[in-house]
Amino acid sequence: DQQVKQNSPSLSVQEGRISILNCDYTNSMFDYFLWYKKYPAEGPTFLISISSIKDKNEDGRFTVFLNKSAKHLSLHIVPSQPGDSAVYFCAASDRGSTLGRLYFGRGTQLTVWP
Amino acid sequence: KAGVTQTPRYLIKTRGQQVTLSCSPISGHRSVSWYQQTPGQGLQFLFEYFSETQRNKGNFPGRFSGRQFSNSRSEMNVSTLELGDSALYLCASSEQGGYGYTFGSGTRLTVV
Numbered sequence: 321d322q323q324v325k326q327n328s329p330s331l332s333v334q335e336g337r338i339s340i341l342n343c344d345y346t347n348s349m350f351d352y353f354l355w356y357k358k359y360p361a362e363g364p365t366f367l368i369s370i371s372s373i374k375d376k377n378e379d380g381r382f383t384v385f386l387n388k389s390a391k392h393l394s395l396h397i398v399p400s401q402p403g404d405s406a407v408y409f410c411a412a413s414d415r416g417s418t419l420g421r422l423y424f425g426r427g428t429q430l431t432v433w434p
Numbered sequence: 435k436a437g438v439t440q441t442p443r444y445l446i447k448t449r450g451q452q453v454t455l456s457c458s459p460i461s462g463h464r465s466v467s468w469y470q471q472t473p474g475q476g477l478q479f480l481f482e483y484f485s486e487t488q489r490n491k492g493n494f495p496g497r498f499s500g501r502q503f504s505n506s507r508s509e510m511n512v513s514t515l516e517l518g519d520s521a522l523y524l525c526a527s528s529e530q531g532g533y534g535y536t537f538g539s540g541t542r543l544t545v546v
Contacts, residue, residue, distance in 0.1 A: 354534055356534075356537075361539070362539050362540075363438070363524050363526075363537030363538050363539045363540050364477075364524070364537045365537070366534035366535065366536065366537075369534055409476075409477065411477075420482060420489065420490055421467070421479045421482055421490045421492070422467070422469075422477075422479065422535065423479070424469075424476055424477040424478075425476065426475075426476035427476060
């Protein structure tokens with residue numbers, strides 16, 4: 321049973337515009353959320369995280385928003401750059417920032433075109 | 435600071451054989467987890483180790499096992515390989531209370 325869902329397998333955005341990647345979860349015990357980026361033949365790279373006590377976290381061009389009542393989070397990338405083209409994974413933990421097991425979505429392939 | 439090192443990078447094995455994969459975490463990281471990535475299932479959790487103790491295990495058959503050594507290095511073993519075990523196996527490490535696992539580049543296992 322997929323507890324973390326990324327319903328869009330792909331997203332295509334023009335360079336300079338905003339990319340919005342979405343993620344939904346079903347387990348109300350999840351209290352820490354992360355986004356990872358993955359290039360082919362490499363391991364996932366940690367991008368940004370958010371605790372359930374917050375509704376927004378920013379780091380440079382990346383902002384993650386959390387809507388607990390809707391069990392929904394999103395990653396905004398502004399402005400998008402061609403180097404952002406990769407697969408983005410949403411992940412969740414039910415052990416706060418001590419992480420433990422992560423539950424991953426199946427990923428969204430982001431393509432940023434010039 | 436060196437990253438998470440996984441060896442070997444690529445491996446081809448025959449059905450029925452067994453395989454051992456190795457992971458060296460970032461220095462100072464005591465938590466190590468393993469994930470299996472396949473096109474159909476995404477990233478699936480295998481195990482989590484902390485200070486040589488398995489803290490959590492995913493929903494995989496008993497053919498999948500692992501261990502962690504006193505220097506935090508970890509190995510996972512798959513016995514009686516099946517074609518469906520072909521996947522990218524990823525190891526990740528973190529500090530206790532860390533803010534995100536750091537993943538290695540993975541071991542690509544192909545079972546023929």
